[in-house]
Amino acid sequence: MVIRQNLRTPGPTPIPDDIVAALGSPMIDHRGPEFRDLIRKVTAQLKQVFMTRYDVLILTASGTGSLEAAIVNSLSPGDKVLMPTAGAFGDRFGDAAEAYGAQVQRLLVEWGTAIDPDIIRRALRADPEIKAVLITHNETSTGITHDLEAISSVVKGEFNKLLLVDAVSSLGCIPLPVDGWNCDLVGTASQKGFMIPPGLSFISVSPAAWEAQKTAAMPRFYFDLKAARQYLERGQTPWTPNVAAFYGLSAALDKLLVQGMESVFEHHADIGQFTREGVRDLGLDLLSQDEARASNTVTAVKIPASVDGPRLVKLMHDEEHVVLAGGQGKLAGKIFRIGHLGYVSREDIEEVLAALKRVLPRVGYSAF
Amino acid sequence: MVIRQNLRTPGPTPIPDDIVAALGSPMIDHRGPEFRDLIRKVTAQLKQVFMTRYDVLILTASGTGSLEAAIVNSLSPGDKVLMPTAGAFGDRFGDAAEAYGAQVQRLLVEWGTAIDPDIIRRALRADPEIKAVLITHNETSTGITHDLEAISSVVKGEFNKLLLVDAVSSLGCIPLPVDGWNCDLVGTASQKGFMIPPGLSFISVSPAAWEAQKTAAMPRFYFDLKAARQYLERGQTPWTPNVAAFYGLSAALDKLLVQGMESVFEHHADIGQFTREGVRDLGLDLLSQDEARASNTVTAVKIPASVDGPRLVKLMHDEEHVVLAGGQGKLAGKIFRIGHLGYVSREDIEEVLAALKRVLPRVGYSAF
Numbered sequence: 001m002v003i004r005q006n007l008r009t010p011g012p013t014p015i016p017d018d019i020v021a022a023l024g025s026p027m028i029d030h031r032g033p034e035f036r037d038l039i040r041k042v043t044a045q046l047k048q049v050f051m052t053r054y055d056v057l058i059l060t061a062s063g064t065g066s067l068e069a070a071i072v073n074s075l076s077p078g079d080k081v082l083m084p085t086a087g088a089f090g091d092r093f094g095d096a097a098e099a100y101g102a103q104v105q106r107l108l109v110e111w112g113t114a115i116d117p118d119i120i121r122r123a124l125r126a127d128p129e130i131k132a133v134l135i136t137h138n139e140t141s142t143g144i145t146h147d148l149e150a151i152s153s154v155v156k157g158e159f160n161k162l163l164l165v166d167a168v169s170s171l172g173c174i175p176l177p178v179d180g181w182n183c184d185l186v187g188t189a190s191q192k193g194f195m196i197p198p199g200l201s202f203i204s205v206s207p208a209a210w211e212a213q214k215t216a217a218m219p220r221f222y223f224d225l226k227a228a229r230q231y232l233e234r235g236q237t238p239w240t241p242n243v244a245a246f247y248g249l250s251a252a253l254d255k256l257l258v259q260g261m262e263s264v265f266e267h268h269a270d271i272g273q274f275t276r277e278g279v280r281d282l283g284l285d286l287l288s289q290d291e292a293r294a295s296n297t298v299t300a301v302k303i304p305a306s307v308d309g310p311r312l313v314k315l316m317h318d319e320e321h322v323v324l325a326g327g328q329g330k331l332a333g334k335i336f337r338i339g340h341l342g343y344v345s346r347e348d349i350e351e352v353l354a355a356l357k358r359v360l361p362r363v364g365y366s367a368f
Numbered sequence: 369m370v371i372r373q374n375l376r377t378p379g380p381t382p383i384p385d386d387i388v389a390a391l392g393s394p395m396i397d398h399r400g401p402e403f404r405d406l407i408r409k410v411t412a413q414l415k416q417v418f419m420t421r422y423d424v425l426i427l428t429a430s431g432t433g434s435l436e437a438a439i440v441n442s443l444s445p446g447d448k449v450l451m452p453t454a455g456a457f458g459d460r461f462g463d464a465a466e467a468y469g470a471q472v473q474r475l476l477v478e479w480g481t482a483i484d485p486d487i488i489r490r491a492l493r494a495d496p497e498i499k500a501v502l503i504t505h506n507e508t509s510t511g512i513t514h515d516l517e518a519i520s521s522v523v524k525g526e527f528n529k530l531l532l533v534d535a536v537s538s539l540g541c542i543p544l545p546v547d548g549w550n551c552d553l554v555g556t557a558s559q560k561g562f563m564i565p566p567g568l569s570f571i572s573v574s575p576a577a578w579e580a581q582k583t584a585a586m587p588r589f590y591f592d593l594k595a596a597r598q599y600l601e602r603g604q605t606p607w608t609p610n611v612a613a614f615y616g617l618s619a620a621l622d623k624l625l626v627q628g629m630e631s632v633f634e635h636h637a638d639i640g641q642f643t644r645e646g647v648r649d650l651g652l653d654l655l656s657q658d659e660a661r662a663s664n665t666v667t668a669v670k671i672p673a674s675v676d677g678p679r680l681v682k683l684m685h686d687e688e689h690v691v692l693a694g695g696q697g698k699l700a701g702k703i704f705r706i707g708h709l710g711y712v713s714r715e716d717i718e719e720v721l722a723a724l725k726r727v728l729p730r731v732g733y734s735a736f
Contacts, residue, residue, distance in 0.1 A: 026373065030566070198608040244613075
């Protein structure tokens with residue numbers, strides 16, 4: 001017997017059937033005319049989704065690969081970078097920069113809260129040598145969408161530093177006008193808003209980022225964006241690309257752009273609000289009380305003190321076939337998370353809420 | 369109208385229908401029990417194909433990613449490495465090492481010939497400071513399989529240096545007993561012998577390689593093998609893996625191991641010989657006259673002086689729906705290549721030969 005899982009991790013997301021079919025398209029020569037047409041089509045479409053008139057490059061790697069690419073293509077060992085972080089993914093971005101020798105100044109913000117642009121302003125004022133700011137747009141580990149527009153107005157508008165953005169769990173779901181918000185390098189991945197399997201990542205590169213690349217001395221080979229741009233000019237990639245995922249991406253982008261990105265963003269906003277209201281109706285607390293900055297792609301829910309959290313997640317998985325995500329890092333055992341991005345409907349969330357209602361009383365919850 | 373292409377590039381290869389179906393399996397949580405079972409199963413099977421009792425790690429990247437991983441996990445900037453090369457892929461391996469600051473001594477061997485282990489012996493004797501040797505097992509750009517067993521007996525047996533192997537177009541098709549030949553880091557990719565789309569790469573790591581990793585100072589993050597090993601212990605990967613390709617890999621490994629690797633190797637040897645004989649029967653010359661070292665995964669054919677090479681490849685593509693690969697680097701325009709690895713039958717090659725027979729006279733060939 002095969003049972004349909006309701007996969008509610010914040011990526012990978014379920015894949016629509018027609019995109020699954022596209023993934024199975026016959027292999028083609030990645031140095032031939034069919035692939036050239038394919039990469040040109042999806043690159044043009046990706047630029048619409050990124051809302052940029054500059055470059056978007058496609059890497060055969062998961063999202064972390066695009067973040068490493070952002071770092072190694074714009075920085076040199078010893079460069080000072082500022083990294084405000086309020087969660088596990090913010091931390092990871094800084095870890096990557098440190099691995100390549102950047103001096104990372106971490107601004108530690110309480111997990112589950114939004115980063116105040118003013119702390120960035122003060123840090124940049126205090127140290128004029130800081131070259132770049134790394135920011136995670138949507139913190140998947142806490143369910144908070146940081147105010148990238150306001151942060152950019154400080155980083156770019158007031159100080160004109162490089163702005164590197166982890167948009168893995170936001171782009172394509174939550175508005176992120178890359179040019180409008182003046183972002184230099186923005187990385188995201190295929191298994192979230194794009195509704196295809198993991199294995200491709202996408203990165204936008206501004207003119208200022210290309211300028212920085214000229215002197216960026218961090219070593220790079222697989223993730224060299226200049227090579228990616230050169231090969232793209234002839235409709236190729238430097239290394240063999242994930243052709244199957246390109247087909248899936250093409251089908252997904254057709255769907256997204258026919259629906260219209262404004263409508264896609266509204267859908268995520270509706271589902272996000274529906275999820276938060278449903279969780280509160282069960283008497284549970286959200287990790288964050290900041291409704292204005294609540295993520296519309298993932299919701300983090302506090303596990304009440306009386307509840308056996310691991311058993312909750314296990315029963316949801318084994319008996320209800322609802323796959324939740326646990327907490328990461330210091331939130332392990334303290335929260336669970338519901339993903340609601342990409343291919344998700346109100347009915348999917350209703351199933352989650354109904355299942356929680358059945359399971360919670362069995363794991364120590366007495367509020368209803 | 370959709371026409372079946374006979375895709376005869378040396379990767380990506382066509383995908384068997386049942387593996388295509390497996391690629392479309394529903395997404396799962398990459399931090400959950402289903403993925404844990406999946407990665408443990410395929411890792412155990414990969415170790416059989418690599419013929420190693422040590423570690424094999426799976427990276428979400430194409431083959432070049434595994435080669436970068438081999439380098440950055442075993443070397444430090446300034447390390448001297450020896451790179452005998454007789455083709456475009458040999459060159460690429462050295463380029464990756466140089467990008468990360470290794471001092472690469474290139475032993476340039478004529479393209480289309482096999483590397484003589486004795487030149488490696490002399491170079492290692494001349495410079496005892498050389499730490500590692502980079503070797504491409506099967507040179508896809510020329511159709512030569514270098515004698516890795518003999519090379520290893522020099523590199524490991526006589527000098528005990530680190531041996532890093534590019535096995536992208538050999539492993540799973542041509543015998544490469546990783547432990548038997550004492551190889552330290554061997555990288556390969558999914559879109560060749562494994563008959564799945566590009567997007568995963570596999571790398572074996574010997575105890576000596578792990579020892580080298582402890583002091584290897586090249587920076588690494590996405591391709592850090594220690595992180596990959598740590599996560600594998602709990603049935604995960606550090607970064608979101610290409611889940612769809614894992615499903616395909618599982619189906620492919622089942623097929624390969626049921627058939628038996630000896631039988632898979634014999635099949636490639638038969639097809640390789642059949643291809644070379646067929647090409648010679650058309651009166652064409654192979655790039656290499658060295659039958660003993662002829663590759664059983666790809667055959668490079670000289671384009672006769674009278675023949676319009678680009679038009680040959682174009683007519684084969686447009687009218688015969690046979691996709692050949694051209695020459696790379698300095699062989700561009702001088703050869704074409706026929707891939708015969710992974711999912712390939714004698715009938716596929718018969719089609720290629722019949723199509724060549726029809727097209728050659730139209731592009732200036734007068735031998736028949």
